[in-house]
Amino acid sequence: MLTKGDDFPLHQTPEPVAYAGTDRNFYDRYFFNGYAPDGSGFFAVALGIYPHLNVADAHFSCIRNGKQYNLHASRELGMERLDLSVGPISIEVIEPLKVLRVRVNGEGLSADLTFTGRAFPIEEPRFTYRIGPRTFMDYTRLTQNGHYEGWIEVDGNRRELASGTVGTRDRSWGVRPVGLPDAQPHGHGVVSSFFWQWTPVNLPERSLFFHINADRHGAPWNTRAVIAPDGAGQDGFYETPAASMQSPMQPGTRWPAGGELSIQRPEGPLTLTFEPLVRFQMRGLGYTSPKWGHGFYHGTLVVEREDLVLANLDPMAPTLENLHVQIISRVITSDGEIGIGGFEQLVIGPYVPWGLKGYDDPG
Numbered sequence: 001m002l003t004k005g006d007d008f009p010l011h012q013t014p015e016p017v018a019y020a021g022t023d024r025n026f027y028d029r030y031f032f033n034g035y036a037p038d039g040s041g042f043f044a045v046a047l048g049i050y051p052h053l054n055v056a057d058a059h060f061s062c063i064r065n066g067k068q069y070n071l072h073a074s075r076e077l078g079m080e081r082l083d084l085s086v087g088p089i090s091i092e093v094i095e096p097l098k099v100l101r102v103r104v105n106g107e108g109l110s111a112d113l114t115f116t117g118r119a120f121p122i123e124e125p126r127f128t129y130r131i132g133p134r135t136f137m138d139y140t141r142l143t144q145n146g147h148y149e150g151w152i153e154v155d156g157n158r159r160e161l162a163s164g165t166v167g168t169r170d171r172s173w174g175v176r177p178v179g180l181p182d183a184q185p186h187g188h189g190v191v192s193s194f195f196w197q198w199t200p201v202n203l204p205e206r207s208l209f210f211h212i213n214a215d216r217h218g219a220p221w222n223t224r225a226v227i228a229p230d231g232a233g234q235d236g237f238y239e240t241p242a243a244s245m246q247s248p249m250q251p252g253t254r255w256p257a258g259g260e261l262s263i264q265r266p267e268g269p270l271t272l273t274f275e276p277l278v279r280f281q282m283r284g285l286g287y288t289s290p291k292w293g294h295g296f297y298h299g300t301l302v303v304e305r306e307d308l309v310l311a312n313l314d315p316m317a318p319t320l321e322n323l324h325v326q327i328i329s330r331v332i333t334s335d336g337e338i339g340i341g342g343f344e345q346l347v348i349g350p351y352v353p354w355g356l357k358g359y360d361d362p363g
Contacts (some may be wrong), residue, residue: 002123002142002234007096007171009049010083014126014174016136025051025175027295028081029203030091032102032146033122034167037327037340039277041162043111043152046285047091049081055177056336057294058086060104060111061087061284062152069154070284071109074298087303092221097121097144100169107305113150113161115169117329118207119232120144120240127174127213127222132186139174145200145228147222168200170343177296193349197245199261201272201331205230208272208341208352210243210261213271218353225263226272230236231324240264244309247274247345248363253315254347255279255325271334274327279310282324290319316362325346 009028011277028051033044047058057074073087084091088106091167104111121144129137148165151158186192193216207230212223225243229236240263247259261272284306285287293303313322324346329341349359356363 002097003120006091007100009084009173014128015141017107018129020359022061025178026050026052026173028173028177029124029294030084030169030171032100032113032167032281033164033326033342034113034161035110035278035328035340036114036162036165037166039330040160041152041165042278042280043113044280044285044326045091045104045113047084047086048178048286048294049077050178051077051079051081052199053180053295053297055292055297056083056086057286057292057296057297058089059285059292060089060102060109060113061280062109062154063278064154065166066221066310068281068308068310069105069109070308071244071303072105072286072292072306073106073301073303074292075215076275076299081090087301097142099162106303108155109154109305110158111150113148113152115146115148115167117146118165118202118229118230119236120227120234121171122209122226122237124131124211125222129213129221132332133194134186135175138175139172139176141332143168143200145202145208145209149352166202166340168202176294177263178293184229193351194346195351196344197247197256197270198344199259199274199341200246203331203333203337203339203340208263210245210263212245214351215233216350216352217335218351225261227263227349238265247343250315252362254323254345254363255315255329256343258329259343261351266281269334273332274329274341275332276327276329277345279312279327280326281308281313281322282346284308288321288346289326290321316360318360320348320359323363
């Protein structure tokens with residue numbers, strides 16, 4: 001059961017705030033992304049708190065003219081979990097579970113962005129996954145689509161957000177690998193892998209959410225599809241695990257080249273076709289980043305800007321830092337709707353259905 005308190009980083013376990021506990025890898029995290037109806041003007045924000053590592057970090061990214069601008073910040077947490085600012089990046093919860101504001105001002109990158117939810121956030125099934133005997137993930141997440149207002153400035157060039165800018169935000173809390181990796185091996189014969197797809201879609205009058213985590217043989221261990229009409233309350237969703245995604249990879253990469261999602265409904269299947277528009281590298285928010293990974297300790301306060309020319313990145317870099325992407329896509333449904341959404345994908349290690357046998361073999 002979600003409550004207003006679940007929009008604040010107070011959690012002690014992967015359960016909602018009513019429960020408490022401790023774990024070295026416990027985290028509490030915000031994520032936002034947004035884009036114009038044609039996929040332009042992409043931006044993303046993340047802020048994470050790691051109570052037992054005494055670290056808070058935040059990231060801001062935006063894309064203009066084929067270049068991805070990233071701002072990274074990290075500080076010592078100092079035990080205060082309600083200070084939602086890390087150097088030049090801050091988040092304000094204006095109305096829990098509905099309205100939040102992001103501000104950025106540092107290293108030539110500035111923004112003032114206000115998110116308003118289209119419907120009550122969905123609570124995704126609890127993610128619990130082990131590699132051999134070891135718990136790898138155990139967390140809860142809420143996800144919400146919404147509208148944005150505000151502006152972004154890059155090196156003095158300020159642009160107001162385009163009319164109709166939409167996107168997705170989420171909040172997750174629990175246990176993930178954070179900070180320095182565990183040097184203890186998993187044990188003989190344990191082959192780790194990770195398969196993840198996530199497609200939050202903004203349609204004219206409703207939102208649609210699909211995700212899948214699967215093992216290396218393709219068996220889903222966490223998946224669901226949810227349809228949320230605009231203005232829906234906590235009991236106003238249609239949800240089903242009976243959904244499947246067909247998604248070819250771009251040659252020489254582990255990035256999606258589009259896809260077709262089929263969701264079963266009582267009135268018949270709903271099909272969504274994804275047509276790629278813009279690629280965002282999730283390393284801009286710390287995911288798979290060798291330097292700015294989540295929870296890494298950098299000092300009392302460290303801020304750094306990183307500019308990436310997207311066309312120059314090696315999709316199969318040995319460090320795996322470019323595997324994790326969001327492909328902003330035009331979405332067409334079999335109900336005649338045209339919308340836009342993100343297609344996030346991360347595939348690490350073997351995945352038998354796609355013929356992937358190692359950690360660095362492309363599709």
